[in-house]
Amino acid sequence: MGTFAGIFIVVIAFFIILSGIFTVKQQTAALVERFGKFLSIRNSGLHFKIPIVDRIAGKINLKIQQLDVNVETKTKDDVFVHLKVSVQYQVTRAKIYDAFYKLESPSAQITSYVFDVVRAEVPKMKLDDVFERKDDVANAVKSELNDAMLDYGYDIIRTLVTDIDPDNKVKDSMNRINASEREKVAAEFEGEAERIKIVAVARAEAESKRLQGQGIADQRREIARGLEESVEVLNKVGINSQEASALIVVTQHYDTLQSIGSQTNSNLILMPNSPEAGSNMLNDMIASFTAASQIGEEMKKQNDRKTIQQKPD
Template identity: 30%
Template sequence: MQWIGYIGIGILVLLVLLVLVTNIQIVQQSRAYVVERLGAYSATWGVGLHFKIPFFERVVKKVSLKEQVADFDPQPVITKDNVTMQIDTVIYFQITDPKLYTYGVEHPMNAIENLTATTLRNIIGEMELDQSLTSRDVINAKMRSILDEATDPWGIKVNRVELKNILPPREIQNAMEKQMKAERERRESILQAEGQKQSQILVAEGEKQSTILRADAEKQAAILKAEAERQAAILKAEGEAQAILNVQKALADSIKMLNEANPNDQVVKIKALESFEKAADGQATKIIVPSEIQSLAGLAASFKGLLEDEKK
């Protein structure tokens, strides 16, 4: 019978260990546990290892401290000019006080949704349709301020509110689409006209530059041509001057040689006759013959007559 007692003790020890293990709680990062003792709030456990007193304490809520997102269904709202729209909102919130979140309000998410719908109706009801469609930032800021203040006693902080969709009635949507289409067509026409204007400006600028370049090229060509003609004239003049110098030098040399040879009068007259012959070959219509050459011509005629007499 003794072994039966050992078995009972072993079972009891196992039960105690099982109870102890099941009452050990490990709280993870970004989470918090709200604990009650004998039905009353006892503590809020943060990150780490905790032991719950068996049968006396219990974890009533495990709360996430991360930022959370609540996407609510579209809510019907009426604008100041009596237009009914469907607006759905998205709320980004965070639990800052787990105790208030647990005991502050029953069903916190339902409470936030109803509060969001009421706040949205109040804000949109003070605006006309056009203003509500173009004032999303203003509506978001107002809703965030109102909701954050209202949910503070619940241990909730509203970080951001966004209007996800704004859906006006179908006929208004059609009118808005037509207006947007007309605006797009108007902008397209303006852009096309501006493009054509810029294209014409570019073409005119190109023609202007082409004309300037062509005129500049013609100017440069004329300058080069004039320079070439000037150089040719200079070279021609230099050539003629050089030829004259050569002739003068040859004449001077011949005179020098004659002077050195001490020619008689007959040689001088013959040389003069040769010069007269060359002058006669020119294009002049009148020739002035010096008297010495005339005498020499008479002498040549007499000499020619004597030759003819000898032949006879």
């Protein structure tokens, strides 16, 4: 019985001594109290404390931590937006005591300051300005938090406005406006392209007409030169100019009929096109030329008589 009690006492003593040994992880600080009063700060490594007398009151993380705060507020142009503000903070080694004993909930404290600053700054801006000046909002939050949290042993490393989310109806309106602007720009480009195409077609058509007119003028010039040469040849064989002209017209008439007949799919009809048409045309032209010549001779004689009568005696 005595041996069993001795073993029991040794085991209890061993566990009591073992409870006085503890370790602290890297980038962590442990605060030790003795009978409820602060005793010391233990950094990373192996440490000892008096069992039952000393106790670890708590541990503080010395790494850089991040807290994301979602804030709903209203802009100057009465648009409700949700802002996500990310705050990166760290406990300073020189103020571990203050960080542990002065502040019950650092995350709640930081959240309150973020709400206060964002709801003071954003209502001064329009929605577009919030997007453009989000860094100003982040800097205002950082400045306010640094002044408030430094006394509690917390250093604000950086603040970021990571998301700006307007109301769904506002987003839909903004998307429609952007789509309309893009369609407007696209329509302007399409209109300009169509205008360039029309101008190019018009210039090409004008150049085509100019060349076509030049070709017709050259063609008529050559036809006139050929007719002139034909009349000269016929005059040399005793055919006067009127008869020569009539002969050429009749010849061209029959040449045209022959050309039309050689084209099987032609819908052109030459009027008149009867066998007597050539001779009738020739007779009509000769009669017309003869009558015109007689009228011209008569008018010349009348003019000569008037001239003689007007001369003084």
